[in-house]
Amino acid sequence: MKERMVKNSITNTYNKFNQKDVTNAYQKLYSDFKNEKLQIIFSTLHNNIITCFNKMNERLPVTKSNKNYYWADESRILKSRIETSFRLQKELENSEYAFNIDDYYKKIFEQCLKFLKTSGGSEIPTEMEVITIYAEIPIFTSLTNITTPNTNQSYTLHLISSGSYGNVYKYYDEFYQCHFALKRLKRDTNEKEFKRFEKEFEMMKKINNPYILKAYSFNENNKEYIMEYADTTLEKYIDVNNPKITEQERINLGSQILKGISILWESGILHRDISFKNILLKQYDKIFPVVKISDFGLIKEVESDLTSENTEIKGSLNEISRLQKIGFQNYDRCDEIYALSRVLYFVATGKKNIDNAKCDFLNKGTDENIKNRYKSLEELRKDFISFVESIYHEKTP
Template sequence: MNIDNYLEGVYRQIAYCESDEYGWLYKGFNNDKIQIIFSTLHNLINKCYEKMNTRLPTVDNVSHYWAEESRNLLFAIELINDLQYKLKNTESAFGLDEYYSEILEKCKSFLKKIGGSTIPSFMDQVVIYYTIPIFIKKDSVKIESDVTHNYYNLKLIGEGSYAKVFKYYDQFYNKKFALKRALPNLDEKEVKRFKQEFKQLHSLSHPYIIEVYRYDEANNEYIMEYLDMTLEQYIQANNTKLSLKSRKRICFQILSAFNYIHSKGLLHRDISPKNILIKQHDGLIVAKVSDFGLVKVPNSQLTTADTEFKGYFNDPQLKLDGFSSYSMVHEIYALTYLMYYILTGRTNISDIDNSAIDKFVKKGLASNTSERYANVNEMIDVIRKIK
């Protein structure tokens, strides 16, 4: 097969919606035609998902997805599959980002070419990739260059026991980033915990967990995505305007993240509205779990019997048992408290006028730990039924 002729044919199929907006993400591909094809497909997919997100999450219902967007997204998926097959033995062979690969495959199962499509229940909002490539060159590596150095002004936006958090504007990427820098007076163990936080976050890949990019050993700092505000700030600013449906949507995003965290054998241990961050996308709200400084890792030596009790949503019983005894039942307690805060906008648990929420809270905070929810999925099932 003549690859150049094949690519020309693909290009002509998508010329009607040609876009070079994401071409810079695909400079690693030597073929100019492939760069514009990937940029155009990236743009087409983003537009389809931006429209789909206005219908998501579907929670316990289904939702209609318009005919034109259904056809466009299905066209993009089929074209990507064909490109992968035709280019698999060439120097332009490529794979898909893992998250997008899963989302595209899921969409393929329900998209229709005629009459629109029915989005199934319990489908979450799609995280749109604006600065991350969807198409990944096989057998490639990105090398950071030290030829040029850019310096950006930092603005302090937060400070905790171990670190300060700054934001800055990157002119090259044309967007804001956050930088987390360890305090200079940390002891050796505290620095190890700070590095472990980055390591754990870097190993996780989930749309509702904050993304980190690079660790600087010289300054004990790392770069991560910038989000607009904490969950606490968002709730305080919007408490009188949020519908129960919107509140449940945030709950499902956070619980989805914790389901993933627990599947990795990890416990967060510092669950609070300050450690959930919010990103606003033209009215669409995405919640992301952050601050893994107290994460409990299997077989880790960083948790000792005298570890200080932290996390103001944590089970008070831990003050007696010791923080090192933290287990799933304590994580469930903190998550229940957090869900109550999101559903009601209150931290004071009393006089709950919604019987379903009252029942949910009593089980999750039960003094007899054996009566609490066994896992996050049980919590999700109960919240779905709250009206």
């Protein structure tokens, strides 16, 4: 349904153009877009906009006291084309045709909308400066493509997952001959969400450990960053392979998860969103998969005051009833132990439901009395290993 609505929006925009205005003069600038109608739309918008800007440059006030007017026809056309650009951007958001408007031109668009009128001409503000004309630079850039700075090559992004705040894509970099992932915030996120997103990147980049997903570069304009690509989630891997996963592999996976969390704790960080989906796996030849802990959007720095009061409780495996009483801002290691115990039980058994589970380490790690929970990750690791070994020894005749 969404795909049909997106294509309908493109067709409607195309049909609204007067056919004598339609041009492919700048179509080559928009070859990254795989929809030919959209290429023509951008080419036409580009042509109309820079034509209007050229004429506006000729009409700019010479002095602060000098008033100059922009002609009625050009005012109407430019206003219409700017509004079309913003509307189309909104309608194609989060689709395979999502695009960005060049930052410089976006600021000019916003400035122009403040004084452009649909009739009678428009008075040009005295502070309006000469506009740089993009004769060979695209005004609109694809958000489903990425141009890497090292080679200036453009690669197609493929959506991996979509959340309430952003999307994750993958692409194949021909220079490095491997896949990378790209995480991008949605456009309508607020400043606080952007700050957390930025902090998530900084934390991932700072921690250099094989069990933590690595982040590489941040693009503030596009609200996105490039990171290491992992092949699958812990959830998918165990769901698919559970019957054939060996005792040693389960112990190996669980131990890696605990090592990754240990690194975070040693760095003064609580993850707060440990789940089957946020633990990723990178697969190699002839060795067990390597755990990559990801998604640091809810992290809490023990010494930081960034976590505000009345923070909404999140995290699919967290103990909601306890956190509702104490507040998410007071999340502690005993709460991390709760979620970890549930993940490790899944690693050991392939089961997500913990109701009536007969598992000593799970019972201790999720005990309602937090004083009875594990005080250290090493203690939890030992009991996890003992439980896995007991399962396989029971199976052995």
